[in-house]
Amino acid sequence: MAHAKSIAVPLEALANPDRFLCKGEILWLTRLSESALHERIRHGLFPPPDMIDGRRPLWLVGTFKSWQSGALAATVDARKAEITRALETAAPHARGELERERRALVARGRALARACRRDAQAGDHHDR
Structure with missing residues (x-):
């Protein structure tokens, strides 16, 4: 083969x-x-x-792009959870950097959600 x-x-x-x-x-x-x-x-x-x-x-x-969006979103969500756990035990001087990364991930997650909605809407228009 x-x-x-x-x-x-x-x-x-x-x-x-x-x-x-x-x-x-x-x-x-x-x-x-x-x-x-x-x-x-x-x-x-x-x-x-x-x-x-x-x-x-x-x-x-379309199948590939749906998988790709889901995989990226899962990666972002997993990292946000890691940061949240790390913040619970982080020393005060380390919290600022973790908070900045968490905010960046939240923004990235929102951007991914918007891109998914745009792709879904484009697919709806393409089906017509």
């Missing part, structure tokens, strides 16, 4: 949520190895292919 090679994806291709991405493009976008991708799919940490063409798994751009 041949292994998929990482294939660069033109950014304009990601603008169409109905375009299919092959495994090589997914590997390039995620920077995962083929085995890591299969492991994440098996454990529900990455969506399964939307379609199989012969033996080629294919994902819709």
Whole structure:
């Protein structure tokens, strides 16, 4: 069985949520190895292919972008929780830096939420 090679994806291709991405493009976008991708799919940490063409798994751009938004949001939320725990025991001189990082993460989370809403609205307009 041949292994998929990482294939660069033109950014304009990601603008169409109905375009299919092959495994090589997914590997390039995620920077995962083929085995890591299969492991994440098996454990529900990455969506399964939307379609199989012969033996080629294919994902819709919209599926990939939804996963990407969720993964980024989860990372931001996990770091905010770490900072909140650290603030409980931090020395007074260390709290300022932790508070700045927490505020930056809150802002990043809001920006992600806005971007997700925009993507969802763009998808609704595209479906019409």
